[in-house]
Amino acid sequence: MRLRPMTPDDRFEVAELIYASINVWYQTRGKPAIFVGGPHVTEVFYDVYNDLEPGCTVVAENPRSGRLMGSCFYHPRKHHVSLGIMNVHPNYFGQGVSTALLKHIIDYTESRGIPALRLTSSALNLDSFSLYNRHGFVPRCAYQDMFLKVPAEGMAQTLPDSECVRPATTDDIDAIAALEQEISGITREQDYRYCIANRAGYWQAFVCEGPSGIDGFLISCAHPAMTMVGPGFARSDSATAALLLRALDGQRCRTPVFLIPVERDRLVHQLYKWGARNCELHFCQVRGQFQPFRGVNLPSFLPETG
Numbered sequence: 001m002r003l004r005p006m007t008p009d010d011r012f013e014v015a016e017l018i019y020a021s022i023n024v025w026y027q028t029r030g031k032p033a034i035f036v037g038g039p040h041v042t043e044v045f046y047d048v049y050n051d052l053e054p055g056c057t058v059v060a061e062n063p064r065s066g067r068l069m070g071s072c073f074y075h076p077r078k079h080h081v082s083l084g085i086m087n088v089h090p091n092y093f094g095q096g097v098s099t100a101l102l103k104h105i106i107d108y109t110e111s112r113g114i115p116a117l118r119l120t121s122s123a124l125n126l127d128s129f130s131l132y133n134r135h136g137f138v139p140r141c142a143y144q145d146m147f148l149k150v151p152a153e154g155m156a157q158t159l160p161d162s163e164c165v166r167p168a169t170t171d172d173i174d175a176i177a178a179l180e181q182e183i184s185g186i187t188r189e190q191d192y193r194y195c196i197a198n199r200a201g202y203w204q205a206f207v208c209e210g211p212s213g214i215d216g217f218l219i220s221c222a223h224p225a226m227t228m229v230g231p232g233f234a235r236s237d238s239a240t241a242a243l244l245l246r247a248l249d250g251q252r253c254r255t256p257v258f259l260i261p262v263e264r265d266r267l268v269h270q271l272y273k274w275g276a277r278n279c280e281l282h283f284c285q286v287r288g289q290f291q292p293f294r295g296v297n298l299p300s301f302l303p304e305t306g
Helices: 008-027 039-052 097-111 126-134 170-184 189-197 237-249 265-274
Strands: 002-004 057-061 068-076 081-088 116-122 138-147 165-167 203-210 213-223 226-234 257-261 277-288 296-298
Touching (some): 002 097, 008 039, 008 081, 039 081, 057 097, 068 097, 081 097, 097 116, 097 126, 097 277, 138 265, 165 237, 170 189, 170 226, 170 296, 189 203, 203 237, 213 237, 257 265, 257 296
Parallel strands (some): 081 116, 226 257
Antiparallel strands (some): 057 068, 138 257, 165 203, 203 213, 226 296
């Protein structure tokens, strides 16, 4: 295989690769397809990652055919590199493509002296888990993936902190970054700014205000290929629940997915009361420096970080 940067000409082939590889993996294990509607829906991954960090991409190309064997997105942040969605075409499963892509990104991280490489990975995919584990990643937090069908009339519930939640603005970015630094030991101002600006039209972002400033932040995505709530973080379960309630209310007639830390049992049971169900498990995995979470961390897959 030949590794090279992704180009704009690769956009649709990468979308096909993501669409096929993810769906084949789940369907061969008796689960429904994750993506529906055709490969054009997964072009969103190229669009978002290219908007956030142009050029931080790598593909594995078959030198005989010129076709793509695999692809991966990544983006450097102030305190870490985030490894985004990695895919291998089903024709090349088990042939070392993912190992080559991962080593490329590890080399990128180490050569620049960046202290950590982070990702969110499925706990159900043992091949993926073993790949990351063999290359020095350590699971730091487990999440249960939950989903909830939001009624057309929205979420009827109210919470004590509901009145403290409002749409985020670019004036909040410094406070949001300080809060994530406190809770997770990382910051990603580019991601907040991109989602708050919402030029693509499918993002929402909210903050929860407390007595001494912002206590939580949450992004929601309503794209057909990625109907998710997250990423986000908050100091408390109560602030997280209020943010989730507001974000879910904005996803009316959709069925968004969101990742909840398994140890946050009060928050999990609150979501059960609203009708949420479990669909998968994921890990926050870190290679390098890690600060234990000092609050609630809600990861997502676009933009992805641990």
